[in-house]
Amino acid sequence: MTAETPVLDNHLHLDPDNHRGIDAVRDFARVGGTHLLVVNKPSWHLGVDADAGEDFRPVFERTIDIVAEASSELPGRAWPVLGVHPGLISRLVDERGFSPADARDLMCAGLDVAAEYVDAGDALALKSGRPHYDVTDAVWEASNAVMRHAFELAAGLECAVQLHAEASEDMTEVTGWAEEVGLPAHRVVKHYAAGRLEGPVPSVMCDKERLEVATERGEPFLMETDYIDDPDRPGAVLGPKTVPRRVDWLLEDGHDDAVRNAHVETPERVYGISTEETLESGRNGR
Template sequence: MEDLGTPVLDNHLHLDPEHGRGLEAVRDFARLGGTHLLVVNKPSWLLGVEAETGDDFDSVFETTVDVVSEASELLPGRAWPVLGVHPGLVSRLVEDRGFAPEEASELMRAGLDRAAEFVRAGDALALKSGRPHYEVSDAVWRASNDVMRHAFSLAADLDCAVQLHTEAADDLTKIAEWAETRGLPAHRVVKHYAGGMLAGPTPSVMSEKDRLEVAADRAEPFLMETDFVDDPDRPGAVLGPKTVPRRVRWLLDAGHDDAVANAHVETPDHVYGIDTEATLSR
């Protein structure tokens, strides 16, 4: 098992112990020097759940909590669950199941309420929400923004972070302002699948070299991720679980020690309140 001399955190990936690689992906991550994971639940429908009530999301969340517990046993550090409702669910509800946008929003907010209970109990670290990254009707857009703002209110009450799935952008200050209006500091809003430059939320940068070079040169808080989807039907989708450790090695070799400390020690503490150095002593 390679030791890179630093904590190595993948801020956003998925693990599917039933249909995907599951713990084998964790072993790959650890063998290359990875130490910590933030594991986001897969979209509910990809785990066979067509929710009718907020409680129906519980099995999705429990699947993630369980695999995170097993993953932690394989890591030099540990893993944490990030739970919520994928914003793409709104389209599935409206277009495939005949929900009105407002009804879809109500169900998705109820799912977030359930995710919040896992955070409140100490079984999850943060929430996940957002809005579609593709074209939707005005009514669906409004409904999606209502869901996202609800996530901010829950996170403010829980004193936790929110990871967002949104459209590609380098300026999301309006979203950060919505969070702050609800009592959630902007830095605790994390834009998943971000480029190296972002105004407003904290960027979770896709671990491609060009994006990471921008983030490293900016010297602003950032995180690193793969968005590994763990879907055998999409083997080449996004990045694999070995990528973050490999990119950390590449950054260190290029003299970006400060950027590595930023992404894997300082920003995780700043955003989530987690100590990736102390948890290496587990």
């Protein structure tokens, strides 16, 4: 049933060296998946302990490489989303002795490098955010500063930002910060979202209850698994077959408009991509 419509997983990770990698992409495509947004894994998961912005470059380039391989397995294509995981600030401060201000500066420098790839057309969007767990006021302030830097970069690039942040149904303050620097609210995406969210576009985790809420709400939304491709946590989050199977479920229940919303209209509005054209032409352009 999914073969006639684009099917996009808006947020997953692939480990090109240590776990399933391209096999996960093949699983996704086998059950009807067509398009992927592949977010780089946290830098430390790829063995990078950064001391300067340039140290993130191998993380980004390895992600771009695996995305090119993924595209060759898909009826549509994959795109990279690059950035600095907000949890890095805790590793820097708690484990490596950085001050929050120094951690902030390093993470902003990493985002500057990620922005180079977006500017060159080698990546689609940026990733940033803030911790979803309790931190000190200084770490919270530094994290918000990193996120706002991502918004400034994205405004200049006219690209989207995917956010990893705390669970919430109202993040209008955050999209207000984005709008202050010229980034429209519809280019801010909350990854791992529930079905209802004010402010950013929700990238809804694909359990049925959340999808029912998003479908009934009728606002723009995306669908994701947050598949982490981690050999130490094989059952964590959702598997790569989940989005196509949930699309089938939505179509069987007559929610064709919701499927078009999540897989055609919202991706075009948020990222400026046409999942229909790239499905028809086979990875033709951005």
